[in-house]
Amino acid sequence: MSRWMPHPLMSLTLALVWLLLANDFGLGQLLLGLLFGLLIPHFTSAFWPEHPRLRRPLLLTRYLLSLAKDIITANLQVARLVLGPRDRLRPAFIQYELELTDEFAITVLASTVSLTPGTVSADLSIDRRTLLIHSLDVSDRDALCHQIRTRYEAPLKEIFR
Amino acid sequence: MILQTSIVIAFAMMSLAMLLNLWRLVRGPDTPDRILALDTLFINTIALLVLGGIHFDSNVYFEAALVLAMMGFIGTAAFCKYLLRGDIIE
Amino acid sequence: MLIEILVSLFLLIGAGFALIGSIGLVRLPDFFTRLHGPTKATTLGIGGMLIASMIYFSVQTGQLxxxxxxxxxxxxxxxxxxxxxxxxxxxxLKVRSIRPYPVESENREGR
Structure with a gap:
């Protein structure tokens, strides 16, 4: 298993990407996609030393769904701020103390922060403990940190434990 | 009929958006602003290609959109790396 | 007919968000606020357009x-x-910002 399929998730993703790229969901393309899914991780596994530990795939799906909903509300909010009066903006930098330690999980959290309401992750400190976030409209720093912690960081901690 | 009208409207909106991007690209004032404008211009071009695909009822624009998405990201990443390190490939 | 309306709706929503993102790029006061417009609105705008294209071609060619x-x-x-x-x-680069920069800049990675 581990020798022939070093990255089962990546194999599946590659097969899926091939099907989408071919835009043809017939049996032939499926087989070809699975072949690529087997061969490419096999020959490139030396470049992927670390395996992201995905513990709860179902939880990840739920996380992605709630993220999709948040992205839409984020956009409505940003649209309102962009079109509204300029002096109503209260931008600020925020230092966010990370509880996550896994690098991949931090990457996912930073990307999530960038895609959701009025916040962009700007920098990660060298010791990987604080994430610098720029927010478009801050009324309460603690509330924003609390929201990120409960809404995104807590589920991610469960998923990549 | 409805579709044709809304395609024309969408074309007009995208053109306006790209003109605004161009203004920011020329105006600056800083290099990151220009890179951001260029990145947005890339993304809007992808939207324009998708729109063109529907307008001309053709699937060939899809590959162009995909390549453009990749080139845009790589370009932005390379520009930022250059600003941060003064070099791209070390 | 219904499909046509649906495709039109997604196209206009997409173009609308793309336009809003670009307006933000021109209108917002400093670089860090301008960063918010394109990264969010324009990406969702593309999303809307791509959904429209997906529906259109699925119906037009009869296959997914x-x-x-x-x-x-x-x-x-x-x-x-x-x-x-x-x-x-x-x-x-210490680009001009309307808000003060965060402190402890020595701790930042130079990469």
Whole structure:
């Protein structure tokens, strides 16, 4: 298993990407996609030393769904701020103390922060403990940190434990 | 009929958006602003290609959109790396 | 007819968000606020357009057309990364900001 399929998730993703790229969901393309899914991780596994530990795939799906909903509300909010009066903006930098330690999980959290309401992750400190976030409209720093912690960081901690 | 009208409207909106991007690209004032404008211009071009695909009822624009998405990201990443390190490939 | 309305709706929503993102790029006061417009609104704008294209070609050709998903997924994965890189570059260059910079800049990575 581990020798022939070093990255089962990546194999599946590659097969899926091939099907989408071919835009043809017939049996032939499926087989070809699975072949690529087997061969490419096999020959490139030396470049992927670390395996992201995905513990709860179902939880990840739920996380992605709630993220999709948040992205839409984020956009409505940003649209309102962009079109509204300029002096109503209260931008600020925020230092966010990370509880996550896994690098991949931090990457996912930073990307999530960038895609959701009025916040962009700007920098990660060298010791990987604080994430610098720029927010478009801050009324309460603690509330924003609390929201990120409960809404995104807590589920991610469960998923990549 | 409805579709044709809304395609024309969408074309007009995208053109306006790209003109605004161009203004920011020329105006600056800083290099990151220009890179951001260029990145947005890339993304809007992808939207324009998708729109063109529907307008001309053709699937060939899809590959162009995909390549453009990749080139845009790589370009932005390379520009930022250059600003941060003064070099791209070390 | 219904499909036509649906496709038109998604096209206009997409174009609307793309336009709003670009307006934000011109209108907002400093680089860090401008960063918010394109990374969010424009990406969602593309999402709307790609959904429209998916519906249109699926109905037009009579078979499922999902390859637009690839572009959408790719953009949703790369948009935060490029925003992060741009913010990092701007912090490094000390671009003009309407809010004070965060302190302890020695702790920042130079990469």
């Amino acid at each position: 057309s999902l390859h637009e998903l690839l572009v959408a997924l790719f953009l949703f994965m790369t948009a935060p990364v490029s925003a992060h890189l741009l913010a990092k570059a701007a912090l490094h």
